[in-house]
Amino acid sequence: MPPPTKDSGILTVAAIRERSGRILFNERQQIFTLPETQARGEIFGRLKEALESKRPVKAALDPRRGLVQRIDVPSEQERIEFERGRSLLDKPERIMPVDVPNIDPTRFNIVDISLKIPVFKLCTKIVPSYKKAKEIFDYCAQQSCHLPGPPIPCIPFQYVIDGCYARAHQMRRIITEKYGYCCEKVFSFAIDNDDTLAVRADKWGGCCVFWWYHVAPLIRVQIKILNFSFVLALVIDPSMFDKPVLLSSWLTAQENTACAANAHVSMYTIQPGSAYTPANGQGTAFTTDPAYTATVATLNAYKNLTTC
Amino acid sequence: MENDVVREMTVASIRDRPEAESVKVTFLESARFYDLPRSHPSFERILGQLRQAKEQGRAVKILLSSLESGVIQDVEASSTS
Numbered sequence: 001m002p003p004p005t006k007d008s009g010i011l012t013v014a015a016i017r018e019r020s021g022r023i024l025f026n027e028r029q030q031i032f033t034l035p036e037t038q039a040r041g042e043i044f045g046r047l048k049e050a051l052e053s054k055r056p057v058k059a060a061l062d063p064r065r066g067l068v069q070r071i072d073v074p075s076e077q078e079r080i081e082f083e084r085g086r087s088l089l090d091k092p093e094r095i096m097p098v099d100v101p102n103i104d105p106t107r108f109n110i111v112d113i114s115l116k117i118p119v120f121k122l123c124t125k126i127v128p129s130y131k132k133a134k135e136i137f138d139y140c141a142q143q144s145c146h147l148p149g150p151p152i153p154c155i156p157f158q159y160v161i162d163g164c165y166a167r168a169h170q171m172r173r174i175i176t177e178k179y180g181y182c183c184e185k186v187f188s189f190a191i192d193n194d195d196t197l198a199v200r201a202d203k204w205g206g207c208c209v210f211w212w213y214h215v216a217p218l219i220r221v222q223i224k225i226l227n228f229s230f231v232l233a234l235v236i237d238p239s240m241f242d243k244p245v246l247l248s249s250w251l252t253a254q255e256n257t258a259c260a261a262n263a264h265v266s267m268y269t270i271q272p273g274s275a276y277t278p279a280n281g282q283g284t285a286f287t288t289d290p291a292y293t294a295t296v297a298t299l300n301a302y303k304n305l306t307t308c
Numbered sequence: 309m310e311n312d313v314v315r316e317m318t319v320a321s322i323r324d325r326p327e328a329e330s331v332k333v334t335f336l337e338s339a340r341f342y343d344l345p346r347s348h349p350s351f352e353r354i355l356g357q358l359r360q361a362k363e364q365g366r367a368v369k370i371l372l373s374s375l376e377s378g379v380i381q382d383v384e385a386s387s388t389s
Binding site: 054159161162163164165191194196209210211212213214215277278279280281287301302305 | 320338339375378
């Protein structure tokens, strides 16, 4: 069936390719073009203004011809409804308090013992060995912006201060699309009292870095030792480590009391890989970035920054 | 300033400890802490704007001296709000 000739909605502009007159919307996969009519200039102006101000627009599209037919400013009510329903993660997992110094790593990291989380049932193709996990880690680390001739977009592991959400999402893309394995995200939060996450950026000069939350891809890895077989939760975080680390090690590193006396992980949560950033200050709602547009924008913005 | 940047962000929390030299502010769009120094000439106005934005769940435009700066220079209501 051919595409319809009419499509309208409240949309956000992902990009405007001025030379070709192509328009990308975050909520549509199709690339649209501007019409060769008198309205072209006005439509272009409104789209450009919306892109710069990050405001949604009310768009009338012709998907069959790939044309933007009309752009209007949404009413206040339309805008509020749009913002309310904007691509938040459906049914997030619960957030859990954690007492990091008293974690028993021999139990905490084993999926079938301590991490029976519903989200793990959504995907079953786990990483088959530590060797494969290390291969994934090394490939992600090789995408770093600080290395010569980095790919586009590169991943700014060298800028530990911010951007973990974009790094995590790009790595999630690699893990799921290049390698085809399940990938969840682990979020840590310092949201109680005066808590802070504090790490020493040993790979990037040794200064201390402080966050209110941190996120990285979490993979489940099948481990076989002699006759024993179990599944470990490992975290891929080349901004902090040189190899995949146990979930407990990842959390422990964020309580560096030499950096801050109040270094404390208040809570953590494991979410589907589609979770992008927190959508509130309590860690109970998450945004998504299904087209990786916000991800790439952040990766590019931070590619030349350094930590210490 | 030449390197000034404006980031549109949503306030996640405001930590106002009287003994601290600055108020710590977190935003949903960033993992780091941002400081609003008590010595800022417009401290009360900016803090008021941040508190109001948090209550209303509105994004605000945060003026920083550079992309990597964690010090809030000024705030203005977002055009989307």
